[in-house]
Amino acid sequence: MLSTETTVSGIRCTQIVDPRFRCCFCAVHFLTPRSAQTAPIHALLTDLLTLTSQKYPTEQAMTRRLGALYHAESDGSLRIIGDAADLRFSMLWLDDAYTLEDTSLAADCTALLCDILLHPNAADGAFAAEPFQLCKARLLDEIACRTNNKRSYAADRAAECTFTGEPAGIPVLGTQESAEAITPQSALAEWQRILKTAPAEIICIVPREMPQLMTALCDALRSVGRVPEPTPLSAPFLMPEHVRDIREPMHVSQSKLVLTFRFAEDAMSRDTLVILTTMLGDMPESLLMTTVREEQGLCYYASATASYQKRILLIDLGTEPAQAEQAAEAVRAQLDRFRRGDIPAALRETALRHLALTAAEESDSVGGLAARCYVQHLTGETRSTEKLLADYAAVTAASLSAAANALIPAVNYLLCPQDGAPEDDL
Amino acid sequence: MTTLLRTLTDPRTGDRISCCRHDSGMEICIAEMPGYHTAAAQIGVKFGAVHMKYRRGSSILTLPAGTAHYLEHKLFESEDGSVSAAMSALGAADNAFTESDRTVYYFKTGGAVSAPLSLLMRFVQEPFFTQESIDRERPIILQEIMEYQDDPDDRLFLQMLEGLYPMQPVSCDVAGTPESIAEITPEMLYDVHRAFYRPERMVLSCAGNLTAEEVLQTADACLKHPAGEADAFLLPPDKTGCAPIPLKRRRMDVGRPMLMLGFRSEPAQGLARLRDALLCDLGLSVLLSAASPFYARLRAMGLVTEPLCADTFIGDDWFCVTAEGESDAPERVRDALFEGIAEITRNGIDRAAFDRQRRGYYKDALLSLTQPEGLADAMTDTALSGGLSPFDRTALLAELTAEEAADCLLRRLNPEQSCLSVIEPL
Numbered sequence: 055m056l057s058t059e060t061t062v063s064g065i066r067c068t069q070i071v072d073p074r075f076r077c078c079f080c081a082v083h084f085l086t087p088r089s090a091q092t093a094p095i096h097a098l099l100t101d102l103l104t105l106t107s108q109k110y111p112t113e114q115a116m117t118r119r120l121g122a123l124y125h126a127e128s129d130g131s132l133r134i135i136g137d138a139a140d141l142r143f144s145m146l147w148l149d150d151a152y153t154l155e156d157t158s159l160a161a162d163c164t165a166l167l168c169d170i171l172l173h174p175n176a177a178d179g180a181f182a183a184e185p186f187q188l189c190k191a192r193l194l195d196e197i198a199c200r201t202n203n204k205r206s207y208a209a210d211r212a213a214e215c216t217f218t219g220e221p222a223g224i225p226v227l228g229t230q231e232s233a234e235a236i237t238p239q240s241a242l243a244e245w246q247r248i249l250k251t252a253p254a255e256i257i258c259i260v261p262r263e264m265p266q267l268m269t270a271l272c273d274a275l276r277s278v279g280r281v282p283e284p285t286p287l288s289a290p291f292l293m294p295e296h297v298r299d300i301r302e303p304m305h306v307s308q309s310k311l312v313l314t315f316r317f318a319e320d321a322m323s324r325d326t327l328v329i330l331t332t333m334l335g336d337m338p339e340s341l342l343m344t345t346v347r348e349e350q351g352l353c354y355y356a357s358a359t360a361s362y363q364k365r366i367l368l369i370d371l372g373t374e375p376a377q378a379e380q381a382a383e384a385v386r387a388q389l390d391r392f393r394r395g396d397i398p399a400a401l402r403e404t405a406l407r408h409l410a411l412t413a414a415e416e417s418d419s420v421g422g423l424a425a426r427c428y429v430q431h432l433t434g435e436t437r438s439t440e441k442l443l444a445d446y447a448a449v450t451a452a453s454l455s456a457a458a459n460a461l462i463p464a465v466n467y468l469l470c471p472q473d474g475a476p477e478d479d480l
Numbered sequence: 481m482t483t484l485l486r487t488l489t490d491p492r493t494g495d496r497i498s499c500c501r502h503d504s505g506m507e508i509c510i511a512e513m514p515g516y517h518t519a520a521a522q523i524g525v526k527f528g529a530v531h532m533k534y535r536r537g538s539s540i541l542t543l544p545a546g547t548a549h550y551l552e553h554k555l556f557e558s559e560d561g562s563v564s565a566a567m568s569a570l571g572a573a574d575n576a577f578t579e580s581d582r583t584v585y586y587f588k589t590g591g592a593v594s595a596p597l598s599l600l601m602r603f604v605q606e607p608f609f610t611q612e613s614i615d616r617e618r619p620i621i622l623q624e625i626m627e628y629q630d631d632p633d634d635r636l637f638l639q640m641l642e643g644l645y646p647m648q649p650v651s652c653d654v655a656g657t658p659e660s661i662a663e664i665t666p667e668m669l670y671d672v673h674r675a676f677y678r679p680e681r682m683v684l685s686c687a688g689n690l691t692a693e694e695v696l697q698t699a700d701a702c703l704k705h706p707a708g709e710a711d712a713f714l715l716p717p718d719k720t721g722c723a724p725i726p727l728k729r730r731r732m733d734v735g736r737p738m739l740m741l742g743f744r745s746e747p748a749q750g751l752a753r754l755r756d757a758l759l760c761d762l763g764l765s766v767l768l769s770a771a772s773p774f775y776a777r778l779r780a781m782g783l784v785t786e787p788l789c790a791d792t793f794i795g796d797d798w799f800c801v802t803a804e805g806e807s808d809a810p811e812r813v814r815d816a817l818f819e820g821i822a823e824i825t826r827n828g829i830d831r832a833a834f835d836r837q838r839r840g841y842y843k844d845a846l847l848s849l850t851q852p853e854g855l856a857d858a859m860t861d862t863a864l865s866g867g868l869s870p871f872d873r874t875a876l877l878a879e880l881t882a883e884e885a886a887d888c889l890l891r892r893l894n895p896e897q898s899c900l901s902v903i904e905p906l
Contacts, residue, residue, distance in 0.1 A: 121840060125839065154839065195735065195736055305733045306733065308630055339565050372627050373623065374619075404568045410590055410591075414518045419851060
């Protein structure tokens with residue numbers, strides 16, 4: 055694997071050459087601040103820009119074009135990183151060496167990605183009406199359907215409640231009302247703003263040297279006359295003064311319990327947070343899985359996730375409604391163990407091995423490599439994988455205990471069954 | 481000792497797989513993938529959720545729904561404690577899944593493969609159940625069942641199977657029901673394990689950063705010969721009087737109505753099964769694609785905002801083709817689908833559209849084999865599906881025609897043999 059990095063007109067460009075992969079992947083990231091008004095626009099843009107372009111002005115035409123390129127995967131995705139929005143537009147296609155008729159795809163796929171970004175289906179300061187209305191309808195559907203997956207819904211709601219008043223507290227897709235308010239003009243204006251001012255990064259992963267891909271993408275972005283403005287990853291926030299108890303009744307069989315905690319900036323290092331989260335609930339043999347699930351049988355799943363930018367640790371469980379309080383107590387008891395310094399050395403070793411495996415897995419896939427590369431750049435991480443794992447191993451029990459003591463309970467969220475079960479079979 | 485059965489080579493990529501037969505009777509498939517950092521290994525057992533009735537001598541024995549899944553859970557507990565804890569101490573992460581016709585145990589590792597592989601072989605072959613451990617697992621599986629009950633995607637699919645195969649094991653929840661799992665005893669699990677976890681019903685698949693030599697040496701050291709001849713035989717499901725139920729509906733907490741239309745047809749085996757599955761999937765995908773006139777019609781009628789997805793669900797005793805999506809008028813979508821299918825089977829499938837779709841499937845199939853886990857999955861799946869090769873899929877996709885697909889849809893998509901499953905919002 056060979057990695058080269060350059061910065062062209064403020065655009066960070068990374069090319070990773072890895073002959074194991076039989077495909078080419080190019081992604082362009084834009085990092086931008088978010089607000090209640092722009093949150094649904096960002097979600098809409100990831101769909102709208104990839105649905106059509108000036109050259110392929112209907113969904114049918116664009117799908118046919120991608121189909122002709124061995125179903126090249128054109129993707130727009132939105133991810134919230136800290137308080138900012140990361141809009142990623144990518145294209146993945148089969149390497150020319152493996153096409154059935156010696157077809158060459160690289161130049162056409164790169165051109166199509168440039169086309170999607172720079173020549174959207176718009177005129178007179180507005181996106182074309184038909185694709186815009188279709189994507190808006192899809193977005194409204196998606197917002198309405200956010201309760202379909204109860205586990206992710208519960209975790210999202212708990213995080214939103216924890217971040218009340220902060221940009222990260224705005225729902226990823228925005229609200230029904232804010233999505234209703236988007237117009238073809240406001241959406242295009244936001245896209246043009248992003249294109250001009252959002253910090254951008256290009257990541258290409260290719261099976262052999264293909265500098266022309268990066269050059270084409272860079273030239274395309276430079277042609278916009280960009281004036282990037284810094285996007286802060288996190289805004290200041292106030293520590294919770296008391297725990298908020300939130301119950302949301304729904305027609306469910308299993309309750310979803312989510313506990314969130316916040317911590318001060320100087321309370322722990324990023325490495326300590328990683329080890330603490332992994333040991334608690336981010337691996338199959340985590341403390342919560344082996345105790346709350348396996349020993350006590352109080353839940354089906356128990357996991358922990360964290361964001362250093364947002365100073366949050368989130369624990370979520372699927373549990374029987376009658377056992378929800380008992381499960382919450384069981385989680386707190388495990389946290390208390392950490393606070394007291396009762397931290398099993400074997401569990402720490404397990405966490406280190408798990409992190410080593412995760413790093414190895416990331417380096418074996420295009421998606422894993424691309425994601426790691428972007429996050430490292432965003433967070434200023436420059437350590438090699440070996441050094442990072444060595445630093446994780448150096449995290450002491452004392453610092454883990456101090457970190458657990460620094461956690462301030464913020465929200466106890468419970469999605470619970472509501473009275474009157476729905477008619478089961480119509 | 482092992483005997484080399486065959487060496488499979490993909491002429492397009494040069495990838496090689498060695499398939500051997502161990503003296504114990506187990507088939508072993510190995511793919512060395514130089515340059516990768518991880519290895520994946522799995523043992524697939526031809527015993528799954530549908531296997532609920534068997535014959536021993538003149539006795540017919542019936543198992544409670546969820547037995548295969550319960551067995552899967554309990555094999556992770558050995559006399560020495562948790563298998564996953566031991567696996568994790570070796571730097572590997574293990575898990576398992578139960579499907580209708582199989583159970584698969586697997587691990588991934590970023591280190592040497594021998595030790596975790598040895599553990600995998602041992603725990604799958606050496607059950608250890610006590611009444612206490614069986615009782616301890618029950619609440620965890622109950623929680624799992626409750627989670628499935630709240631999952632609309634899972635309910636939609638299962639309800640479709642209940643309509644297509646009424647009263648058949650294939651339409652039972654893989655995890656069983658609270659009542660059925662209450663009947664499961666340690667003796668029952670021991671008996672089932674002895675009867676059906678025999679090496680000749682299993683395949684071991686290993687791919688990634690490993691050598692064939694270390695895999696075979698470990699197999700020699702760990703694989704046990706079965707105790708005597710097989711004395712229990714699975715019985716096929718009784719199909720008498722099970723006409724499909726054309727419409728099944730239920731209400732859940734979802735944002736929009738969800739629909740899945742399923743067609744059942746005669747089961748097929750071996751290469752014919754793979755060929756027909758690909759033809760149905762491809763043919764129906766051409767019809768449903770965002771590039772198709774059919775989708776444009778559905779959109780113009782205001783029935784959908786996104787294309788429906790085609791898929792197949794196939795085993796030794798069932799062959800099911802599905803179309804899934806969201807619509808406020810599921811029955812009108814079903815009627816339109818019946819018309820659309822009739823039209824393409826009458827007039828033929830557009831060749832250019834078919835070839836675009838076919839190349840996309842070819843790309844997906846080829847790229848799925850570039851990951852250790854993907855290749856191990858494919859080796860297990862093809863070995864358990866009648867001795868196929870993982871490269872058969874790409875080979876077929878290089879040659880299938882639109883005419884064959886139209887013919888296959890005509891044979892297999894009969895509206896009289898369909899069920900529309902709908903989940904409606906509360």
